Amino acid sequence: MKQRFGNMIQENLPLAAHTTFRIGGAARLAGFPTSEEELSAMLLAAKEEAIPYRVVGRGSNLLFDDSGYDGLVLFTAQMKRVVWDEGGVWADAGVSLTALAIEAAKRGLAGLEFAYGIPASVGGAVYMNAGAYNAQISDVLTYSRYLTKDGKILTRTSAEHGFGYRKCVYQKTGEIVLGAYFALKKGDATELRTVCEKRMASRREKQPLEFPSAGSVFKRPFGSFAGALIENAGLKGYRIGGAEVSEKHAGFIINRGGATASDVLALIAHIRAEVLERYGVLLKTEIIYIENPAHI
Ligand SMILES: Cc1cc2nc3c(=O)[nH]c(=O)nc-3n(C[C@H](O)[C@H](O)[C@H](O)COP(=O)(O)OP(=O)(O)OC[C@H]3O[C@@H](n4cnc5c(N)ncnc54)[C@H](O)[C@@H]3O)c2cc1C
Incomplete structure (x- = not known):
């Protein structure tokens, strides 16, 4: 791989530096x-050489194992073409959703305000059907x-x-999102920016953004939060190793410093057992734990 792709491939890359949790081996x-063609070539090379692979956007919903990933992690960060038109915007998989949302607001295009503050890439947001404030990607994706x-490039309608809810066909198919077109409506730029800023302020107030995390750990269970x-x-403040249930928002696990994936997994197991015993609710995780393929 390295010989074939040169500087586009790095070896022994610390994953903690590429996830918002700041956890994971190399x-x-x-x-x-940097392009669809390069991504496709890397995917096919990995298949040829029987190297397991995984695609990563901004790593904001991921927990990599402490032993890392003995395979190829394909980062979309360098795929960042954005094309605006009157009806909306095309964005490559690696584009920051938050940057896209604020640029849409500045241009007086409405529809992505909900996304401002979600630290996702476009590809990861489509994969997760990311959402907030009663809106989600599926509302705007065309x-x-x-x-x-097998390396073919195809198009899928909405x-x-x-x-x-946090569900999309790509979670089943394992295909890689290359980008998406979002249909946006005309709006007032000043009003849209104000909505974005208010939502960001509300996030800062309610969420522990001052600590590394992967956002809400669990999906919303039916009928409750x-x-x-x-x-x-x-369980607020309950801690295992460096992983702690946030005092600010109990739906978040924060990395207080030096947290390992094992700490987080143990804390998740403890929370699930306690909530099941007290309320009979089995919480499902929203964050995705990526096992080291060498251990599977
Ligand atoms: C502080 C904070 C706040 C958050 N708030 C919200 C919120 O309000 N709403 C919400 O929904 N989420 C929220 N999240 C979670 C997270 O931002 C979303 O789940 C987001 O969609 C993940 O995008 P990503 O690019 O970081 O994906 P990653 O974490 O990199 O990957 C997540 C999954 O998507 C897959 N994936 C990534 N890119 C692609 C691609 N191009 N093609 C196919 N599969 C891909 C990965 O393999 C992985 O399985 C928050 C997270 C944090 C840290």
Whole structure:
């Protein structure tokens, strides 16, 4: 891989530096393609050489194992083409969703205000159907382009995404999102920016943004909120190693410094057991733990 792709491939890349949790060992190989063609070539090379691979956007919903990833981690960060038109915007997978949302607001294009403050890439946001304030990616996505496992580039319309709450067909297919087109409506730039800023202020007030985390650890259970159940179970501030249930928002686990993936996994197991015992609710994780393929 290294010989073939040169500087686009790095070896032994510390994953902690590339995830918002600041946790995880090293990736044996890390690829930074700048175009669809380069990404496709890396994917096919990995397949040829039987190297396991995983795609990563901004690493804001991930927990990599302490032993790292003995394979190829494909980062979309360098795929960042953005094309605006009157009806909306095309954004490559690696584009920052928050940067896109604020630029849309500045241009007087409405629809992405909900996304301001979600530290996602466009690809990761489509994969997760990311959302906030009763809106989500599926409300604005018209189509996406994706790379199949055998290197073909295809297009999928919104209706073909199987969107649901934090659910999208890409979670099943393992295909790679190359980018998406979002349909936006005309709005007032000043008003849209004010909405974005208010939402960011609300995030700062309610969420522990001063510590590394991967956002809400659990999905919203039917009829309640994970944070409220965890708080009522008396778990705010509960700590295992460097991982702690945030005092500010019990739905977040924060890295107080030196947290390991094992600490976080043990804390998740403890929270789930406590909440199940007290309230009969089995919490499902929203954050994604990526096992080291060498251990599977
Ligand atoms: C402080 C904080 C606040 C947050 N607030 C919210 C919120 O309000 N709403 C919300 O929904 N989420 C929130 N999150 C979680 C997170 O930002 C989202 O889940 C986001 O969609 C993840 O995007 P990413 O680019 O970081 O994906 P990553 O974490 O890099 O990856 C997540 C998953 O997507 C896959 N993936 C990434 N890129 C691609 C691609 N191009 N093609 C196919 N698969 C891909 C990965 O393999 C992985 O399985 C928050 C996180 C933090 C840290």
